Amino acid sequence: MDAQVFGNVILVIVIAIIVIFVITVLFRSIRIIPQAYAGIVERLGKYHKTLMPGLNLLVPFVDRLRPLVDLREQVVSFPPQPVITEDNLVVSIDTVVYFQVTDARAATYEIANYLGAVEQLTTTTLRNVVGGLNLEEALTSRDNINGQLRIVLDEATGKWGIRVSRVELKAIDPPISIQDSMEKQMRAERDRRAVILTAEGTKQSQILEAEGARQSAILQAEGDAKAAILRAEGEAKAIETVFGAIHAGDADPKLLAYQYLLTLPKLAEGSANKLWIIPSEFTEALKGVGAGFFPTRDPSVAAAFGAATPPTAPPAASSDAAPTPKSDS
Numbered sequence: 001m002d003a004q005v006f007g008n009v010i011l012v013i014v015i016a017i018i019v020i021f022v023i024t025v026l027f028r029s030i031r032i033i034p035q036a037y038a039g040i041v042e043r044l045g046k047y048h049k050t051l052m053p054g055l056n057l058l059v060p061f062v063d064r065l066r067p068l069v070d071l072r073e074q075v076v077s078f079p080p081q082p083v084i085t086e087d088n089l090v091v092s093i094d095t096v097v098y099f100q101v102t103d104a105r106a107a108t109y110e111i112a113n114y115l116g117a118v119e120q121l122t123t124t125t126l127r128n129v130v131g132g133l134n135l136e137e138a139l140t141s142r143d144n145i146n147g148q149l150r151i152v153l154d155e156a157t158g159k160w161g162i163r164v165s166r167v168e169l170k171a172i173d174p175p176i177s178i179q180d181s182m183e184k185q186m187r188a189e190r191d192r193r194a195v196i197l198t199a200e201g202t203k204q205s206q207i208l209e210a211e212g213a214r215q216s217a218i219l220q221a222e223g224d225a226k227a228a229i230l231r232a233e234g235e236a237k238a239i240e241t242v243f244g245a246i247h248a249g250d251a252d253p254k255l256l257a258y259q260y261l262l263t264l265p266k267l268a269e270g271s272a273n274k275l276w277i278i279p280s281e282f283t284e285a286l287k288g289v290g291a292g293f294f295p296t297r298d299p300s301v302a303a304a305f306g307a308a309t310p311p312t313a314p315p316a317a318s319s320d321a322a323p324t325p326k327s328d329s
Contacts, residue, residue, distance in 0.1 A: 028060040033068065038104035040066040050104050069104040073165065076115065080173070081123050087134040089178060094170035095122055097153070103161025111160045118157060122167070125152045135174060142169050 032055055033039050039051035042064045051065070058065065076099070080092040097118060101107045111117050129148045130138050138145070149167040157164055174182070 025060045029058050031056045031058055031065055036070065036072045037068040038071055039068050040104060040108050042066060047105065047109065066108060069101055069107055071101055071104070073098060073100040076118065077170070078119050078122060080171075081126060083127050083130045085130060085135050085138055086132055089135050089174060091130070091135065091138065091175075092171075092173040093126060093130065095126060095149075096168045096170055097122055097164060098166040098168075099153075099157065099162050099164045101161055102163050106159065106161030114157070114160050114162055117160070118153070118162070118164075121153060121156055122149065125149050135178065139172055139174075142172075145169060 031039065031051060033051050033053045035053045037053060039056070041048045041051055041058060043059070043062055045064075048063060075096065077094070077096045080094045082090050083093050084090055099118060101114075107114050126145075126149060129145055129152075133141060133145075146167050146169060150164055153164040153167060173179075
């Protein structure tokens with residue numbers, strides 16, 4: 001009886017061992033690789049194959065799976081690094097590197113720690129690039145620095161199975177004293193630009209005002225010229241009409257007299273002495289009209305203009321005259 005119980009116990013133990021062995025074999029034989037990862041399989045310590053995402057089978061106790069390699073693009077921010085520029089100024093530069101593992105086998109066997117290698121290579125390359133630039137060029141040439149860093153890093157990390165897509169400089173911090181000087185220079189530059197813009201505005205305003213005044217004077221002069229031309233043309237036409245009527249022998253005497261009277265003030269303009277000559281054609285025309293325009297007591301002037309001379313009052317009797325003798329009759 002005791003031997004039968006002992007045999008059953010041994011059988012149970014053997015079955016349990018077999019089950020555990022089978023489970024262990026299955027566990028070591030089946031590997032599930034998640035998406036965007038890759039697995040390196042070593043068979044008896046030597047590289048065998050690279051496992052892709054999905055279900056994969058291994059030979060238990062012969063194949064060994066190394067830690068999975070992330071194939072996604074990674075972003076690594078490195079701490080600030082002191083860099084000396086060409087003009088012997090120490091600046092602190094923060095960098096950000098974007099890279100991606102393209103070959104899991106090379107990233108596993110070509111470099112021991114590719115992340116640390118990328119950091120050290122970035123620092124060394126950054127010092128070489130910025131060391132050939134002065135502070136102003138380093139502050140204004142970020143795109144150039146980024147491009148040079150990316151090219152150097154991409155070439156160096158290619159054999160490691162890594163592709164560097166972008167390198168960015170987060171910050172370039174010069175010394176405090178240099179920052180104060182730069183701030184003063186920037187403030188002075190802004191003040192200078194403000195003064196220049198104010199002067200330009202004043203200049204443009206004066207130019208516009210002068211241009212407006214010039215256009216206004218030109219338009220006014222053109223208007224005065226046109227008005228004078230029109231007045232001259234009207235007077236010329238009037239004179240032409242009058243003289244045409246005179247030559248035709250069909251002139252209105254009153255019209256001639258009125259036209260002549262309008263011409264007299266123009267003949268009298270100026271301080272020089274003038275001799276008035278009355279054309280014979282106007283003699284008859286002025287008769288009868290001058291009486292209305294020039295009432296005078298001078299018989300010669302009245303006769304010239306056809307005006308009647310007012311009657312002369314008889315002289316008053318003088319008190320000193322001798323008395324008239326009375327007739328005796």
